Amino acid sequence: MTSFRTICIGLCFLMILPASSLAQGAEDIREFDRVEVTGSRLADTLEDVPAPVYVITAKDADLSGARNVQEVLDRVPGIVGLVNGAAMTQAKGTTIRGLTTEVLLLVDGVPVMNSNYGTGAVLGAPFDLRIIPVGSVDRIEVVKGASSALYGSHAAGGVINVITKKGADKGGVSVLLETGSADWFRGSIRGTAASDGFSATLGYTRTKEGDMRIRLLPGGGYDHSLDYRADDYVVRLDANRWFFQAGWGRSDSEWDYTNLWTGVQAKNVQEMDYRRFVLGYADGVNTVKTYHNVHEREILDDTGRTTYGDSAWGLSFNRRQRLFGLSAVWGLDLRREMADFKNLNNPWGDASPYDLTRDGLAPYVEFSVPLGEVAMDLGLRYEYWNVDQGDSVSEFIPRVSFNWESPTGKLWYLTAGRFFAMPSFYQIFMPSRSMGLPNPNLRPEQGWTYDLGVRDPASDTPWSLGLFYVDMDDKIDYSYDPVTWFGQYVNINRYRAWGAEGTITFHLGEHWSYTQGISWTKAEEKVGSGSRWGRSGTPRWDVSGRLNYANGPWNAELSVHYYGDRELKSAFYDDDDMIFVNASVAWMAERDTVRLSCTNIFDEEYVLDTQGYLAPERRFTISWEHTF
Numbered sequence: 001m002t003s004f005r006t007i008c009i010g011l012c013f014l015m016i017l018p019a020s021s022l023a024q025g026a027e028d029i030r031e032f033d034r035v036e037v038t039g040s041r042l043a044d045t046l047e048d049v050p051a052p053v054y055v056i057t058a059k060d061a062d063l064s065g066a067r068n069v070q071e072v073l074d075r076v077p078g079i080v081g082l083v084n085g086a087a088m089t090q091a092k093g094t095t096i097r098g099l100t101t102e103v104l105l106l107v108d109g110v111p112v113m114n115s116n117y118g119t120g121a122v123l124g125a126p127f128d129l130r131i132i133p134v135g136s137v138d139r140i141e142v143v144k145g146a147s148s149a150l151y152g153s154h155a156a157g158g159v160i161n162v163i164t165k166k167g168a169d170k171g172g173v174s175v176l177l178e179t180g181s182a183d184w185f186r187g188s189i190r191g192t193a194a195s196d197g198f199s200a201t202l203g204y205t206r207t208k209e210g211d212m213r214i215r216l217l218p219g220g221g222y223d224h225s226l227d228y229r230a231d232d233y234v235v236r237l238d239a240n241r242w243f244f245q246a247g248w249g250r251s252d253s254e255w256d257y258t259n260l261w262t263g264v265q266a267k268n269v270q271e272m273d274y275r276r277f278v279l280g281y282a283d284g285v286n287t288v289k290t291y292h293n294v295h296e297r298e299i300l301d302d303t304g305r306t307t308y309g310d311s312a313w314g315l316s317f318n319r320r321q322r323l324f325g326l327s328a329v330w331g332l333d334l335r336r337e338m339a340d341f342k343n344l345n346n347p348w349g350d351a352s353p354y355d356l357t358r359d360g361l362a363p364y365v366e367f368s369v370p371l372g373e374v375a376m377d378l379g380l381r382y383e384y385w386n387v388d389q390g391d392s393v394s395e396f397i398p399r400v401s402f403n404w405e406s407p408t409g410k411l412w413y414l415t416a417g418r419f420f421a422m423p424s425f426y427q428i429f430m431p432s433r434s435m436g437l438p439n440p441n442l443r444p445e446q447g448w449t450y451d452l453g454v455r456d457p458a459s460d461t462p463w464s465l466g467l468f469y470v471d472m473d474d475k476i477d478y479s480y481d482p483v484t485w486f487g488q489y490v491n492i493n494r495y496r497a498w499g500a501e502g503t504i505t506f507h508l509g510e511h512w513s514y515t516q517g518i519s520w521t522k523a524e525e526k527v528g529s530g531s532r533w534g535r536s537g538t539p540r541w542d543v544s545g546r547l548n549y550a551n552g553p554w555n556a557e558l559s560v561h562y563y564g565d566r567e568l569k570s571a572f573y574d575d576d577d578m579i580f581v582n583a584s585v586a587w588m589a590e591r592d593t594v595r596l597s598c599t600n601i602f603d604e605e606y607v608l609d610t611q612g613y614l615a616p617e618r619r620f621t622i623s624w625e626h627t628f
Helices: 002-015 058-064 069-073 425-429
Strands: 053-057 103-107 137-144 158-164 172-180 184-195 198-209 212-216 222-239 242-258 265-282 286-301 304-323 326-344 354-371 374-387 393-405 411-421 445-456 463-473 476-480 487-491 494-508 512-526 541-551 554-564 578-588 592-599 619-627
Touching: 053 058, 058 069, 058 137, 058 554, 058 578, 058 592, 069 137, 184 619, 326 425, 354 425
Parallel strands: 103 158
Antiparallel strands: 053 137, 137 158, 172 184, 172 619, 184 198, 198 222, 212 222, 222 242, 242 265, 265 286, 286 304, 304 326, 326 354, 354 374, 374 393, 393 411, 411 445, 445 463, 463 494, 476 487, 494 512, 512 541, 541 554, 554 578, 578 592, 592 619
16 A cells, blocks of 8 residues: 555656656647547547547437447447346446457546456456446547557457536536336436536436346246336536546346246345546646546345445546657556455355455556658557555556558558456455355466558548457456356466458438448457367357438437347357347427437347347337426
């Protein structure tokens, strides 16, 4: 603790040094309105980032009828948002390039990651997207490929940066009411007061959902999500170059769970609380953020009352200036992660509690090197972790990219980046001893990602096309006996994935447009050095098409999403291709919006994995939003 505080104090002192001591070479790049760009600290816009990039706006999310951020992300080719990260609890995660726990989530540029998670259907996601109310989202930026040189651990498959709404230039209040099938309800109110460069925003969202099928049992019948209720609050303060943001909330959920060996069904309950706070400063040259995140879950089931606690403190500083005659950004990230696990009233007596901490320190620098008409970006990061009851970890993480803009405006890029992902405390210590044993020698996942692509965003038909390859050593997996489920988290030999993805938008006259997205991913893993390559469970084909109509106050969207070439390896469930058809129509006046949406119009039932978890059943929603 002492060393961590010393570093924090030293960094704070560095940031308040007289401006003259750090200003050399910074005058020519001072731009106070500069915004942070996901995937590059040097790029001025997302279009300049040398990687596959996607942007989803709040209007896109509204038009799709999405009820949470996971459903919004389904719009991006190659992101599979169907698999819930914690099975019965229905935590919302994503998969990118066959990777789930190796995807980094940022909220307004700040990492929001847990350190208590497993792999696969149980606890298999380091974040739950339900902690971000979809009504608070301004836009979502997705950058695929390795970004560990910029953001550190977990940024292997890609980075998802959810950017929340800021306060308006003038005050106002908006109210939304939404209802739908399965007793769905969402109500929210959001208000802003603004004056002389200062704004304060407050928001509240209430969400409720009733009975839904979530799991098909091998002998027939279903497990159900019985009840879900959530309350979410947001506060945002903006004053010139400073901002403060807070989000907190609580959800309660109930579900049926059937033991597949005994056939006994029981009702389970989860209570989840989260809190996140960020204080930031940015003047176009210097950016400083300090943050605190907390995520707590309590589950009551036949193993007793289990609690999972995650929290993190962090401080981030970076500065834009010229170094050695080159445009550069340098900085330092500090992070403390804390995790605890308890299992009370356990009738089996098979749980081992823990309360652990690890501290991370990461200096980094990113340069832009002109090579004639080609620009080379070089990122270097050194990351050090001091781990409770474990070995310290240090990683040197480079990333290099080349990009060239053709005379016709097309941007070509080639990027190679190293990545790594720390194991979770749950994976290392395996507290549920009836399921397995701890593995104190569990190593971080590590490898390289390569991207080659081209995009033309300014064309009459904007398009992008890219190829990628992922090569990972020491991928973490749960190795278990298929009869007893007893096992251990281990490092398997290798993981690799390669494929292609692209999008194109056609403008079909004055009111119509069509967007086609396509992704093909071949993901494989090998348990031992002498083992054969085996398929990953990721669908190889992810194809989506959206037809949009806009005419005056009327907006509509019809979308078709296809997931193909799956392999469940289950004797109980089919691995058929999946096709979802969704539709939404909205009437948008100056102050009022009315929207009708339907998801999975034909009510097709698809099993997602070997445990029988289902894709969402058909849902209808209707909403009304008014701005005062």
